[in-house]
Amino acid sequence: MFRGDRIKPASAGSVSPIAFAYMLNAPAALLIAGLVVYPIGYSLWISLHRYNLKRPGTFPFVGLANYLDVFQASDFWHAFGVTVVFTALSVAGVLMVGTGIALVANESFHGRGLLRALILVPWAIPPVVNGLMWQWIFNSKVGAFNGLLYSLGLIDSYRSWLLEPTTAILVLVFAHVWNQAPFAAIVLLAGLQAIPGDLYDAARVDRAGAVQRFRRITIPWLLHPILIIMILQTIIAFRVFDIIYVMTGGGPGNSTTVLAWLAFQASFVGLDFGTGNTYAYVIAMCTLGLSIVYIQALYARGEIRQ
Amino acid sequence: MRSGNPHGRARIPWRSLGLYLAALVVSAYLLAPFAWLVLTSLMRESEALSVPPHWIPHDPTWANYRAFFWPDVTRQSASAQAIGSIGIYLRNSFAVASAVSVLNLVFGTMAAYALARLDFRGGRALLLFYLASRMVPAVAILIPLFLVMRFLDLLDSLLSLVLAYTTFTLPFTIWTLRSYFQTIPRDLEDAARVDRCGWLRMMRHVFLPVATPALVAAAMFAFMASWSEFLYAVIFTSTEASKTLTVAVSQFATEFYIEKTLMTAGGVLAVLPPLVLALIFQRLIVQGLVSGSVKG
Numbered sequence: 032m033f034r035g036d037r038i039k040p041a042s043a044g045s046v047s048p049i050a051f052a053y054m055l056n057a058p059a060a061l062l063i064a065g066l067v068v069y070p071i072g073y074s075l076w077i078s079l080h081r082y083n084l085k086r087p088g089t090f091p092f093v094g095l096a097n098y099l100d101v102f103q104a105s106d107f108w109h110a111f112g113v114t115v116v117f118t119a120l121s122v123a124g125v126l127m128v129g130t131g132i133a134l135v136a137n138e139s140f141h142g143r144g145l146l147r148a149l150i151l152v153p154w155a156i157p158p159v160v161n162g163l164m165w166q167w168i169f170n171s172k173v174g175a176f177n178g179l180l181y182s183l184g185l186i187d188s189y190r191s192w193l194l195e196p197t198t199a200i201l202v203l204v205f206a207h208v209w210n211q212a213p214f215a216a217i218v219l220l221a222g223l224q225a226i227p228g229d230l231y232d233a234a235r236v237d238r239a240g241a242v243q244r245f246r247r248i249t250i251p252w253l254l255h256p257i258l259i260i261m262i263l264q265t266i267i268a269f270r271v272f273d274i275i276y277v278m279t280g281g282g283p284g285n286s287t288t289v290l291a292w293l294a295f296q297a298s299f300v301g302l303d304f305g306t307g308n309t310y311a312y313v314i315a316m317c318t319l320g321l322s323i324v325y326i327q328a329l330y331a332r333g334e335i336r337q
Numbered sequence: 338m339r340s341g342n343p344h345g346r347a348r349i350p351w352r353s354l355g356l357y358l359a360a361l362v363v364s365a366y367l368l369a370p371f372a373w374l375v376l377t378s379l380m381r382e383s384e385a386l387s388v389p390p391h392w393i394p395h396d397p398t399w400a401n402y403r404a405f406f407w408p409d410v411t412r413q414s415a416s417a418q419a420i421g422s423i424g425i426y427l428r429n430s431f432a433v434a435s436a437v438s439v440l441n442l443v444f445g446t447m448a449a450y451a452l453a454r455l456d457f458r459g460g461r462a463l464l465l466f467y468l469a470s471r472m473v474p475a476v477a478i479l480i481p482l483f484l485v486m487r488f489l490d491l492l493d494s495l496l497s498l499v500l501a502y503t504t505f506t507l508p509f510t511i512w513t514l515r516s517y518f519q520t521i522p523r524d525l526e527d528a529a530r531v532d533r534c535g536w537l538r539m540m541r542h543v544f545l546p547v548a549t550p551a552l553v554a555a556a557m558f559a560f561m562a563s564w565s566e567f568l569y570a571v572i573f574t575s576t577e578a579s580k581t582l583t584v585a586v587s588q589f590a591t592e593f594y595i596e597k598t599l600m601t602a603g604g605v606l607a608v609l610p611p612l613v614l615a616l617i618f619q620r621l622i623v624q625g626l627v628s629g630s631v632k633g
Contacts, residue, residue, distance in 0.1 A: 048455055055451035056463055058444040059507050066504040067470045070481035077481065132367075135359045146360055148619055149367045155615035156371065157565030159583045160604045163590040164374045167601060175373050178390040189388075209370065214626060221627040270474050273567045277590045291476050298480055299572065308480045315477035322472035 078309045084302035097309040107310070109285060110293040117204060117289060118268040124208035125264050126257065129215025136216065137223045147220075154213035162277030165206035169193055196286035199279050203287055206274055211267065215260045222256040223249070262325045266318045290314050371608070378402070378602035385598045401602035422577050423585060423603065430582040431610075433495055434563040437502045441510045441559040442552060444503070446545070449514035454526075464515070471508040475568055483572055497573045498581070502563040510555040513625065517551035518544075554621040561611045582607045 046054070081093050101107045136147050156164070168175045171191035180186045192198045226248065234244045250257075272291040275281060281288035281296070288296075290310055298307025377385050379397040405423040448467075452460055482501060483492075491497040525547065529539040545552065567583045574580045586607050589600040615622055 049457045052451040052455040052457040052460065055447040055455075059448040059467070059511060060463065062444070062500070062504045062507065063467065063470045066482060066485070066500060067473055067478060070478035070485065071473060073481040073484070074478055128366075132363050135356075135363050138356055138360075140353070140356050140360060142360065146364055148616060149364055151615045151619060151622065152367055152371055152612065155561070155612045156608050157567070157583055157611065159565070159567045159587050159590075160607050163586055163600065163604045164370055166590055167377065167597065168370060168373060170597075173386050173388055173390065173597070175390050178388065182389055209366075213367070217623055217626045221623070266474075270476060272476065273587075276567070276571070277587050280591070294476055294479075295568075304480050304484075311474075311477045311479060315474050318474055319472070326468060326472070 074308055074312065077304060078312050080305055082303075082305040082308075084304065093305075097305050101306065101309050101313070106285070106288075106293065107313075110288050110290050110310075111313075113200070113285075113287060114269060114271075114289040114291075117200060117207075117271060117287075118265055120201075120204045121207050121211070121268040121271075122261055122264045124204060125211045125215050126260060128208055128212040129219055129260065132212065132216035133219035133223055136220050150213045150216050152213075153209050154217075156210060158210060158273035159277055161206055161210045162274035165202065165209075165274075166193065166278045169202050193279055194283050196283055199283060199287050203271075203274060203278060206278065207268065207271065210274075211264060215264070218256045218260055219253060222253045226252045259325070262321050266321055266325075269318050270314060374601050375605055378598060378605050380598055382596045382598050385601075401596075401598045402606070404599060405602070405606070422580075423582075423606070425577045426580050426582045426585040427606065429495060429579060430564055430607075433498045433502065433581060434560045434610075436495075436499045437506060437563040438556040438560045440499070440503045441506055442556055445507055445510035445514050445555060446540075446552070448507075448511045449518055450540070450544075452511070453515045453518035454523075464512075467508040467511050471505075475505065479568065479572060482569075486573060492573055493575045493579050495579050498563075498566075498570060498579065501569050501573070502559075502566060506559040506562050510559060513555055513558075513628070514548070514551055516628070517548060521547050550621060553618065554625050557614055557618055557621065558625060561614060564611055 078097055079092060079094060081089070081091050081096070083089075132150060136143065136150065153161075169177075169192040171177065171189060171194065174189075174192075176192065177186070177189040181189065190198070192202050230248050231244055234248060239247065270291055271289055272295065275287060275289055275292045276295075279287040281292045291314060294307050294310035294314065296307075297303050297310060301307070373392075376392065376394060378401055379399070380391070380394045381396070381398060381400070384391055384394060384396070448463075451457070452464055486492050486497045491500075521544065525543050526539060529543045565583065566581075567587065570581045570584045571587065574584060582603075586603050589595050589603045
C-alpha cells in the first residue's frame, strides 16, 4: 500500500533510506540465515546421506533410503503413536484445565489478584525443573503422591507410577499440562474479559441457564483464542523432549519414547546422524502445516499489517 | 438486584461459597507442587526420605543451599562432587541469558525500527522471513547446528549457546518491538530531526525512552527463554566452561546417587530467577502472552 507519509530516517548521512533499512536488518537476518536457514538445508542434505560417526570417513549419498528405512521401522511408528497420544491428551488437558482456571480467575472475589499472580508460577518454571519436580512427587518409594493416596486410604501399597507403561505416560501428560495450562488460562482470561457483559444480561432476561450462556456466548467468543492455543500446544507437545529426558528416559521399555527422544537417541547415543536427522525432519514436517495455519490465523487477526 | 428474604432466616451464600472453594482448589493446584519442592529443599535427607512423608519440615535448614556454595565439611557423600560446581553453572546461565537479552535489544531494535518506520522494498518479505524462522522446531536443526559449532570450534563454549539462543529469540523480539514502535507517534522523531540530531542520538534520547515497556518485555522474554532452554545446552556443553544450570539440574534428576534434598534445592535455585522476573513484571508478561503467544 502506498503511504504518503513516507519519510527518511532522522539522519542516515549519505546513505539512502533503503540501504539504511537493510543495514539495520543485517545482523538479525544474517544470524537467522546462518543459524536457521543454512542448517535446515544442511540437515536435508544430511538426511539424504548415510552418515554414521561410528564409520568415519564415509558419507555416501543414499537418496531417500533413510526415509524409507525410517518408515519401515517399527520403532518409528511406535514413537509416532506415542507422540500422537501424548499430544492429543496434552492439548485436551491444557484446554480443559486452562479454561477452568480462567473461568475462576474471571469471577470477582477477594484475593482474585493473588490468584491471577499464582497462574504465573507454573508458567515460569523451566520444563527441566518441572520434570524434576514431578519425578520427585511421583517417586515410587518416598513420593508425595504415594504418601497422599496412602494416607487417604486410596491405595494399599506404594506404586511405581513411572515404571508402569500406562501410568508413566499419564504422569508425563499431567506434568506437561501443569506447566502449559497457565499459558492457556492467561490467553483465555483475556478473551473472557473482552466479552461484553450486556450479552450475559440479555441472556439472563431470556432465561438462559448457566450452561446455555456458556455454550451460546462464552464458547463462540473464545473460538479464536482456543484455536491459537490448540495450534501452539499441538506444536509444543509434538516436540516434547525435556520432561522425557528428566522423568522417564523414554521408558519403561519404549513406552514413552516420543519422536524427539528417538531422534536424540539415534543421533547422540547411536551416533547415527543420518537416521536421527531424518526423525527430526519428520517432526518438522508434521508441525509445519500447523505452523502455516498459525501464521494465517495471526494474519486474520491483523497482527501483521504493512 | 436484591433478592428478598421475607422470613428473616440467614441465607447461606452458596454461590460465593462455591466460588471461594473453586478458587482454593485452583490455588492449591497451581502452588502445591512447587511448594512441596521448596519444603523438601529445606529438610534434611533423612526427613525427606521418611514414609509417610513429612509435609512440613520439623527442623527447617538452609544446609542444602549452603552446600552449593560452601561445599564442606559435614557432607561426605558422592553428591558433594556433583554439586560443588553449581555456582559456576549458575554464573554460566546468568551470563548466557544476559548476553542474549542485550543482543536481542540491540539487533531487535535495529530491525524493528526499520520495519516499523522505513517503507522499503522487501520489508514485508523480511518480516515473514523472521516469522517463518520461528516456526522451525529446534530439534530439526540440532544436528546441523551441532556440526556447524564443531566446525567453528565453538562446542562447549558460552558463545555457542549465546549465538543459538539469540537466533531463536530474535524473531519474537523483532515482532513485538515492531508492533510497539508502530504505536509511537512520528511527531517525536520529526521534532528531533528539526533539531538536526543524528539517528543514534535521536534513538537514545527520544525514541527508545518512549518504547521502554516493550524493550523491558522483550529483554525479559529473551532472558527467560535462554534460562530455561535445555536441548541445545545438553548437546553443546560438556564441562564447567559452559554447562548451564538446566543441564546440571537434569543430572540431579537422572543420577540416583544425588541426595534428594540437594536435588530439590537445585531445582528451586533454577526456578528463582524466572519466577522472580515473572512476578515483578506480571502485567508485561500477560500482555506479551496475549498479544504474541510466546514460548512457541
